[in-house]
Each structure stands twice: as C-alpha cells, then as structure tokens.
Amino acid sequence: MAKRITIDPITRIEGHLRIDCEIDGGHVTKAWSSGQMWRGIETILRGRDPRDAWIFTQRFCGV
C-alpha cells in the first residue's frame, strides 16, 4: 500500500515550493513538485513598451 507524504513549505529556497511523494515498500515511486505562487508576469507584460520588459522580468526572482 503506497503512502503519501507532503512537504510544504520547502524552506531555504526562494519562492513557495511543495513536494508530494508516494512511497511504496520504502521507495519513492512517484513524486510531484509544484510552485505554490503565481503572479502572472507574462500576462502583465502584454501590450507594454518593450523597453519596460526588464523591469518586470528581472523581478521573477530577487536572489
């Protein structure tokens, strides 16, 4: 019988990460990683002056 483990939040990284995994007989058989935050920067960029793009894309990640 597979057991499911969820680790959320994953700390010491930038952003909000969640890991789900299925364990069967002491082995990870399936695993999922998912970002738990969305800002829609691609949507925000549409229709803007291209010279402004870096202001937004640079801020995907501040690390």
Place this chain on the structure above:
Amino acid sequence: MRIDQESIEHDNIAGLSRRDFVKFCSTLAVGMGLPVGMGAQIAEAVTVQKRPPVLWLSAQECTGCTETLLRTSHPTLEKLILELISLEYHETLLVGAGRQAEDWREKSMKENKGKYILVVDGSIPTKDNGIYCKIGGKTALALLGEMAADAAAVIAIGSCASWGGVPSADPNPTGATPAHEVLKSRGIKTPVVNIPGCPPNPYNFLSTVLYFVTFKKLPELDDQSRPKFAYGRLIHENCERRPHFDAGRFAIQFGDEGHRKGYCLYKLGCKGPETFANCPIQLFNDVGSGAWPVGTGHPCFGCSEKGVGFTLPLHSPARPKYVTPPSIFPGIEAHKSGGASIAAAAVVAGLAGAALGAGAVTVKKLGEKEEGRKGTEE
C-alpha cells in the same frame, strides 16, 4: 542619556565590539533624524531587554527584500538581524520544513501573542479566494489575517507588500493587494508601517525595527504610512544631478554627450521628481558615492512610489511634484563694485560650474556686462 556600562551584559554584540555597536546604532539614529546620543539608548534597549520576536510572512514576492537585508556588509547585518531580534519564522531561512515549520510558527504566535513584529514581503493575491499563493496548504490571504491579528505591529517591506508592486501591475491578474488593504478589509486594527522600494534600502527597515524596539512606538509616518525620516523628500530634492536640471543640461539619449558628462536624466524618463525616497543620501551596498541608480547613469523609475513604479512607462517624462522646469533660467546677479573682469568671472564660474546650476549663464552675462561697462567708459 548616559548608559550604565554595568547594566549591559555583553561586551560583544552581534559580532561587534560594544564601541562599534553603539557607533552603528548612532548612525541609524542620525539617519532617522534623532540626536546622536539616542544611539546609546537604542543600543541599550536592544541589548538589555529580551530580543523582540519577529515573524516574517512571504506572499507574492521574489525574495529581493530578504536579499537586500542579507547583502548589507557594514556591519555584518545578517549577524545583527539574527542576534538582535529573535527571527521566529522566515520561509527562506528556516531550517525546519513542512509541518515542522508551520508548527513552530503557530507555537511562536501563541507564546508571543500581541508582542511580535510581523514583517510581510510580497503582495497578497485576493482573486479566487487567494489561491494564487499558498503556504502549507493555507492561502497567504488567510495567513496574513491570522498572523496580523495577534501582532504588535506589521512592517510591510518592499513595494509589493506596501502598495502592490509588480504583481499588481495592470491587469493585476491575481488581484494582488497590499498588506494594509487586506487588514483594513478584515477590520484588523494592528498598525502598519510601509517600507516601499524594489528592493527597499535595508537601513530604512532596520532603523524602523530598532526605533520600535527602543521607543515602543512606530516612527512618525506620512499619509501612506511610510516613515518620514526615509520618505519625507523627493529623490529630485537630494539628487546630485539636480544642478544640471536647474541649468537645463540634460542627457537626451543613452551614451550621448550629455549622458557621458553626467547631466540630468529627466529627459530619459527619470521619475526622481515624483518619487519620495532617500536613495541619493542612504545609497546602496556600502560601497561609497554614486551607488544608486541615477549615480550609475540610469533614470530612476520610481520603484518605491505608488502610481509611478511598474505603472508609468520607463521613458515617459516625470510629472514633477513641486517644481516644473522653468522656460527661462534666471541669471545669477553679481554685485560689482569695481566690476568683475572676464578672467575673474571665468575662474569663479569654473570653480562653481560643476556644482552650481547656471554656470554657463553666469559667464555669458558677466561677459556682457563687462563689455557694456567698457563701452560707457570710452
């Protein structure tokens, strides 16, 4: 205020000698417009009493606000921030993960109820019941409500938490909302301080925390809940390129003669005339003069100002708040008893020209007068 050396237990605080530590606190005190002597009071407050618990909630953020704190080098701020305050919860820095991290947060909130400082970075997505940001299965929206209700004060660090920032830019796909608006809509009365900037200057944040720890109240705030000591003046008012603005000397394109000579960046879209922040004075990264956007030759884009940063196009001209560029420039009237010679005027203008706005105008006008005087004598 004299401090009793005996009352302070540690000779070494946050890896600094006592002397260096008081010096550091005095620098912060002066930055806030407090008398130098207050530095000792701040130092005493943070060393004698129990370290204040701080919980840090990250929502729609990029971690740039955490980075700005970690990258401060003088003194080693990461040591100071970890040893001065008791950082109870911070997703990027916590050793524990998952349930362990969340259990600790809940335990700390309970034990320090009404006493902890809640720092928020990132905006709060409110659209679709806040599903665009979740931590441990809870939405940031729910977490903020829960954590702010029992906090002594909330410090919103960065533009996202202060007024929405990048995620709230049109068309704001996730309903990104600043912390103070979420609190207001939920009827939570905990006081909020906004430290906008993308990222903000770490000293503005640290000064606010130390002020709160020392005086048990928040520093004086403006109508947008920003500390006046940091956001009281326009960038334009303290800009080292201001004399060029006043003299009408502008860079028109990147790399043109005016740009190479360090002229005013207004015509490249600099938003200094409508952005309130202390960037030209506080500077960044402790590396000396010029270490801020305009100092490096790039126009300010108003990252800290609501309705400017991430809102107005980068290269559109600013709408100056207090002053507009004059269509004519007044000459500088020189009192002349004997009359200045052209050579003397040139020396004066040469010395003052770099710092004084209408240097070129002065030379021209004095020259005209010199000629006029000669004319009447003959």
